Amino acid sequence: METNVLTITLLECSAQYGLSEADVREFVDLGLLDDAPGVPGAIHGETDHLARLARLHHDLGMSKEAIDIIVAMRRRLVALQEALAQQTARAAQLERFLRGSGPTLEADL
Numbered sequence: 001m002e003t004n005v006l007t008i009t010l011l012e013c014s015a016q017y018g019l020s021e022a023d024v025r026e027f028v029d030l031g032l033l034d035d036a037p038g039v040p041g042a043i044h045g046e047t048d049h050l051a052r053l054a055r056l057h058h059d060l061g062m063s064k065e066a067i068d069i070i071v072a073m074r075r076r077l078v079a080l081q082e083a084l085a086q087q088t089a090r091a092a093q094l095e096r097f098l099r100g101s102g103p104t105l106e107a108d109l
Contacts, residue, residue: 004047
């Protein structure tokens with residue numbers, strides 16, 4: 001999955017995503033967005049994440065605190081999905097070993 005990261009000024013953010021400067025500053029204060037390093041008056045982050053925040057705030061009318069909770073739950077879900085994928089791969093590797101397609105040791109009878 002490809003991640004698109006952008007650095008965007010607050011003015012561009014307002015025009016493209018409909019978020020006011022005050023909204024963006026509150027998202028930064030809540031830790032939902034990051035200030036762009038070395039670029040005053042700009043933010044840095046994933047395009048999908050920024051669009052998701054704008055949709056939750058404007059289209060669904062959610063408060064910033066509710067959005068904070070939703071983003072935290074999404075981050076946890078993504079982490080759990082990654083852990084599940086890793087454990088599934090480990091289980092498949094073990095099954096291949098136990099079925100004899102991996103290295104085995106001969107037992108003396």
